[in-house]
Amino acid sequence: MSEATEPLRDLVRRHREPAVVQTVRSTAAAVISYVVALQLSSEPAPLTAPLTALLVVQVTLYSTLTNGIRRVNSVVAGVLIAIGFSALVGLSWWSLGLVILASLVIGRFVRVGEYVPEVAISAMLVLGVTQVTATAWDRVLETLIGAVVGLLFNFLFVPPVWVSDASAAITDLAGRMQKLLAHISDQLGEHTPVERAAARLHEARRLDHDIVQVDAALRQAEDSLRLNPRVKEPLLSRLVLRTGLDALEICAVILRVSCRTLTDLAKTRTAGTFFPPPVTTELQELFGHLSHAIGSFAELITTQVSANAEEAESRLATELATGRECRNRVARLLLDGVRTDPEHWQLHGALLAEADRILDELDVEKRSERLIEELDRHTREAPAGRRWFEDLKRRVRGSVRRGGSGAD
Structure with a gap:
């Protein structure tokens, strides 16, 4: 039965x-x-x-x-x-x-x-x-x-708002990116054959398929927000998720390039780690901060509670600041290494530049600026009777200023 x-x-x-x-x-x-x-x-x-x-x-x-x-x-x-x-x-x-x-x-x-x-x-x-x-x-x-x-x-019988499904898909995507960063950090601490480095590269390429699925879930969520009386600010909710997914998509591309860089480095190493122990330790710490930053960023764009959003934004700002400090230490160590062993400086510099791009893409101020730009664009394209978009834009700017004063 x-x-x-x-x-x-x-x-x-x-x-x-x-x-x-x-x-x-x-x-x-x-x-x-x-x-x-x-x-x-x-x-x-x-x-x-x-x-x-x-x-x-x-x-x-x-x-x-x-x-x-x-x-x-x-x-x-x-x-x-x-x-x-x-x-x-x-x-x-x-x-x-x-x-x-x-x-x-x-x-x-x-x-x-x-x-x-x-x-x-x-x-x-x-x-x-x-x-x-x-x-x-x-x-x-x-x-x-x-x-x-x-x-x-x-x-x-108003249909459900599918934001929670899109948020779960974005969170799952961020979790896969964090898992990939953890694998990268692990392989830095030991000898990595080319086959293992290539496996990480394939893992990074599979993120493209995940992004397609998340994009489909987000499009459905965007449709569910339009003309839905349950949602007070549908435009702002849509833009927060859309701009957030765009940032994560760019980070996924950068991660794929980083995996390609490490695969090229693996071809040059028949034994030992990619970098000397001091550089390896700092790089592992850097990738750890990148992983935590991606998790905080995903929580920031998917949370529906303002208190949780402020907490996630605070954690994200902390991880980005600490990550930049760690990146600077790695840069100094790599510069010293270039002076003694300049053979692979292009790959070392590329790995550092890719970490820079992720830190920049997840930046809190850059995210706020992108939201304002999108609100501006929708305001320009909207009919005269829909100028209430201006109120949303001013609200975002006000929250940015409050966030900035709090950070100071």
Whole structure:
């Protein structure tokens, strides 16, 4: 008995996952639209209504609205094309070809997006019946019923905000980057064959795939914030996550370059560590600070509680400051080494420059400046009636100034 109910229990446990939410919401909206269409349409089986609801209802309110409008446009365009053709010609192979051609061409001009094939489908279904006019308007009515039910469903039962899923994905990405930095730090303290260094390089390259997945989760979160009455400041929330992910993506690229540098260094070392013991110790400390800084940065951009954000920002500032001090010590030690052994100074300098770039990319002030720039850009692109973006920008600037005075 327990084995039989396990799938249901698993569904309950995963009730907030997008796939589960989409399944439940689409099913409910389709059934409701079919019941309504039975009362209003003369068709005995008005299946166009639930079909429209299935295509209209999305995981987020924003995507539901945009899909609903495009869906209705595509069906109405197809029906009008079918009515026009039915008044001139009957159904034959060449008229069918003309209807499909005209529908696909017109679909590009009415801006229905991915629903261009639906224009041709609607035209063919309507053209293939005997009483074209009556069936055509029944199909339009059913489509409107499905679209309206889908839209009302999302207005009455507002979809979840998927920020937590995007935040979890960003946190997981940061954790993978921290794990890679830990592996780099470990291999600095012992002899590293080329094969092991290359394995770290492959690990760094796999971060690209992780970033693609995080970006998809973030796009869904951004859509869930648009037009959602649960969110007071959707623009600022979206920009904090988006700019934060951009910074982590750049850091991932830098880490991949660092792994490439260490792989090249491994080719020059048949025995022993990459660097003398004093340099190795300082470099391991530097990579440790970089790891902690990435973790604090991820917590800063994903936290929803201001007190936790201030604590994460404080830890990040501390790690960056300590990391820069450690970087300067490494630079002095490497400079002394160059004077005695200048053979591989290019690789040593590259490794140091890559650490510099990560420290710069995670900088608190740089992050605030990027947020302000993005708010400025959205303000310039927004209509005159949406100048409330200026209030968000001033709020960010105010928090930056307060943060700066606190740091002093």
